[in-house]
Amino acid sequence: MNNRLEKLRQLLIENNCNACLIAGRANTIYFSGFTGTTSLLLVSIDKAWLIVDFRYTIQAREQVYEGIEVIEIKKSFYSTLNEIVNNNSIDIIGFEGQALTVSEYNRIKEKLTRAKKLVRFDSQIDWIRSIKDSDEIERIQQAVLLGDKVFEHIIKFIKPGMKETEVAAELEYTMKKLGAKGPSFESIIAAGHRSAMCHGTATDNIIKNGDTVVLDFGVIYRNYCSDMTRTIFIGEPKKELARIYDIVKKAQQAALDGIKSGMSGYDADKIARDIIAENGYEEAFGHSLGHGVGLEIHEEPRLSEKSEDILKDGMVFSVEPGIYVEGLGGVRIEDMVVLVDGKIRNFTTSPKEMIII
Ligand SMILES: [Mn+2]
Structure with missing residues (x-):
């Protein structure tokens, strides 16, 4: 399944992103294996984190593919995201344009203290899923x-x-x-x-x-x-x-x-x-x-x-x-x-x- 993350990382490199935020359900299942309804998956060039709340911690640990670290939120999803982004020197984050609402996008943008550049992907991430294994x-x-x-x-x-x-x-x-x-x-x-x-x-x-x-x-x-x-x-x-x-x-x-x-x-x-x-x-x-x-x-x-x-x-x-x-x-x-x-x-x-x- 690491092959899937590698394809995503290739896309990140081509678009000068340090990481990618996956919030859509289909892409979350595809790239992480996690099937719960609420999560944020952050994939950098060499690491990956699945951020969940208390309800999903056990399930996430059971389901995630190798190489993905499960992080349970402390205060909120976005403050936890910000912490990981800062600790890993991430400046430019790609996201799925169709998976975030305008208000979610705005809140993420406000919350991030280091990464100020968000790059919108339209269907490019979904296209990775088009060829089935x-x-x-x-x-x-x-x-x-x-x-x-x-x-x-x-x-x-x-x-x-x-x-x-x-x-x-x-x-x-x-x-x-x-x-x-x-x-x-x-x-x-x-x-x-x-x-x-x-x-x-x-x-x-x-x-x-x-x-x-x-x-x-x-x-x-x-x-x-x-x-x-x-x-x-x-x-x-x-x-x-x-x-x-x-x-x-x-x-x-x-x-x-x-x-x-x-x-x-x-x-x-x-x-x-x-x-x-x-x-x-x-x-x-x-x-x-x-x-x-x-x-x-x-x-x-x-x-x-x-x-x-x-x-x-x-x-x-x-x-x-x-x-x-x-x-x-x-x-x-x-x-x-x-x-x-x-x-x-x-x-x-x-x-x-x-x-x-
Ligand atoms: Mn049909």
Whole structure:
């Protein structure tokens, strides 16, 4: 795991920083192993400290990777941080721009008596996490497998007359029973006209005969997220929705077959987008093809019309085209994949043949 800290230190050196303050949860887990919710991780060129309060001292000592010293706060987090910074002659500290609130940033700046220069990193630190190691790949594979099992159960459970929230409750109960910590995001169960809402989280809407149901959910298993979507039909689908289903499935398969390492996120997205456009639904695919998944449900890289990210071996991401027609419904199919030896290996095993309940 020291390799992870070495990559971070390389980034610090390139940006003339003496140290880096990690406050975001995903980066804290990744670089230190600590999974508690409150901590500050300070990484210098040759040392690392995890600052916690009394509640987490024992847990932190058990969890941290070799080479990281656990420090319990005396007065406050920021005064303890200041002490370490002063004792180690640290002048320039990098931080994650998206992990600190403006008021936290201001308080840190006020509290530091020696280090007066703070350097903001945007996504550079997160990018270190984009290429997964074998331990991460194994955890992700298990998370996805657990999601597949939940889906297998839920298609037997779901019946017309149920509320979307009942399905979401069963989904989340089942994942926990199977060993997940919980959902990786608020489950999307969108039936009937609501299926045209890309992010239609479950409501008290009642699932009826003739409905299309989009189920988009994920689990957290050993800190890693899964993400999948399947669209099912309650009774025979309307003609147009059956056609849409077929187009989305083809677009997704083309992307799964065509995405290669070295390709840009833009080109990857375009594979699916072109097929959807050729079939007349250009305006109906209003989101990106996919996103990285790991300790966070949405992380680097991005597969979208705007993305210049280069896809590489070891990156894990979703492939999830969709078509949404207001008043009619929507279809999305999402798998999670990893790039190995230049091409896609699919983690998701749930069926994609049309499911009619
Ligand atoms: Mn997704």
